[in-house]
Amino acid sequence: MNFKDRLIQDLDALRCNGMYRQLSVVPDGMVNLSGNDYLGLLEDDALRETFYAQLSGSDRLLSAASSRLLTGNVPAAIALESLLAERYGTEAALVFGSGYHANTGILPALVGNKSLILSDRLNHASLIDGIRATGADFYRFRHNDLAHARSYLERYAASYDEVFVVTESVFSMDGDCTDLQALVQLKRDFPNVVLYVDEAHGVGVFGDQGLGLATLAGVHHEIDLLVGTFGKALCSTGAFVVCSNAIRETLVNKMRPFIFTTALPPVNLAWTHFVIQALPEMHARRTHLLAMASRLTEAIRQKTGACVSSSHIVPYVIGSNEAAIAEAKRFQDAGFYVLPIRPPTVPKGTARLRFSLSAAVTDADFERLLNVL
Numbered sequence: 001m002n003f004k005d006r007l008i009q010d011l012d013a014l015r016c017n018g019m020y021r022q023l024s025v026v027p028d029g030m031v032n033l034s035g036n037d038y039l040g041l042l043e044d045d046a047l048r049e050t051f052y053a054q055l056s057g058s059d060r061l062l063s064a065a066s067s068r069l070l071t072g073n074v075p076a077a078i079a080l081e082s083l084l085a086e087r088y089g090t091e092a093a094l095v096f097g098s099g100y101h102a103n104t105g106i107l108p109a110l111v112g113n114k115s116l117i118l119s120d121r122l123n124h125a126s127l128i129d130g131i132r133a134t135g136a137d138f139y140r141f142r143h144n145d146l147a148h149a150r151s152y153l154e155r156y157a158a159s160y161d162e163v164f165v166v167t168e169s170v171f172s173m174d175g176d177c178t179d180l181q182a183l184v185q186l187k188r189d190f191p192n193v194v195l196y197v198d199e200a201h202g203v204g205v206f207g208d209q210g211l212g213l214a215t216l217a218g219v220h221h222e223i224d225l226l227v228g229t230f231g232k233a234l235c236s237t238g239a240f241v242v243c244s245n246a247i248r249e250t251l252v253n254k255m256r257p258f259i260f261t262t263a264l265p266p267v268n269l270a271w272t273h274f275v276i277q278a279l280p281e282m283h284a285r286r287t288h289l290l291a292m293a294s295r296l297t298e299a300i301r302q303k304t305g306a307c308v309s310s311s312h313i314v315p316y317v318i319g320s321n322e323a324a325i326a327e328a329k330r331f332q333d334a335g336f337y338v339l340p341i342r343p344p345t346v347p348k349g350t351a352r353l354r355f356s357l358s359a360a361v362t363d364a365d366f367e368r369l370l371n372v373l
């Protein structure tokens with residue numbers, strides 16, 4: 001079979017298995033409940049214009065035109081990293097091109113030849129790719145079951161130099177959260193544990209200053225690698241880790257997706273810096289977002305009997321694929337851009353809608369959403 005025919009046959013197989021993916025465009029005028037603009041910054045023209053008005057010097061450049069290690073170590077990158085380290089109270093911070101770069105590169109750079117990795121079963125694909133790339137021994141613990149993670153530590157921790165425990169703070173499909181206090185307890189009980197927490201959906205949304213769930217739980221100082229992304233609530237692009245100096249220097253020396261890629265554009269780094277500085281004042285947005293989230297979660301609990309969300313991502317589990325598709329269409333016809341999520345993205349028989357709320361949703365639209373539900 002020739003190359004093109006093989007591709008067409010493989011695509012047909014994806015279609016038959018209901019796994020075919022397509023690029024689509026959000027229709028104009030719909031309330032977007034499928035994006036990650038949690039604070040509603042994307043279409044805030046005033047905020048954007050304030051940013052542009054104060055933008056000056058090299059921060060106006062649209063490209064770094066080089067990797068960080070060559071000539072791309074621009075002032076905006078240095079300023080952003082020192083702001084992050086200061087805000088989180090860590091020794092150091094390092095910025096990456098994306099969360100995908102961060103998660104695929106950090107573990108391969110840090111894992112030694114006597115390291116073990118324990119990973120939540122529902123961790124994001126980028127974390128899984130990073131874990132696989134290490135070649136290290138790893139086990140997956142049941143989702144959000146830290147007692148299960150602990151049982152692996154009891155059995156194996158003593159046989160390894162260090163055990164990386166890798167999880168997320170807010171999980172993207174169910175909107176449920178890790179008990180970060182219980183997580184750091186693992187490290188207190190097993191001193192060779194290294195904690196790695198991905199806060200992609202937590203940064204911006206949780207905590208007094210909008211720095212994430214770990215700061216809300218008051219345990220961020222005990223997490224060795226706290227990763228956050230800029231492309232979601234912060235409405236920018238890129239990602240960061242806050243960590244010790246030793247970790248940062250190791251990453252600068254060994255992390256391939258940091259070394260072998262062009263640094264982020266200065267204008268983007270400056271925008272991220274601007275948004276992070278403004279985060280403490282975005283309290284009203286967070287309050288609005290989380291108030292809607294708890295009302296929606298409660299409404300879904302009343303309707304279906306269960307909803308595990310404790311965040312701004314709220315699943316509405318329906319069951320069959322057909323019913324989920326029909327229900328999504330009902331919301332779309334009412335002007336809400338909600339998508340059905342089906343197996344294999346979620347377990348068989350748990351097809352669902354996923355409401356990804358945004359502070360940009362008005363009270364009036366939200367009441368309408370509850371009515372449609």
Ligand SMILES: *Cc1c(COP(=O)(O)O)cnc(C)c1O
Pocket residue numbers: 097098099100101103124126168172198200201229230231238239
């Ligand atoms: C979105 C996401 C990423 C990837 O971040 P990008 O900056 O979009 O590459 C990583 N981890 C989690 C948990 C995510 O949800």
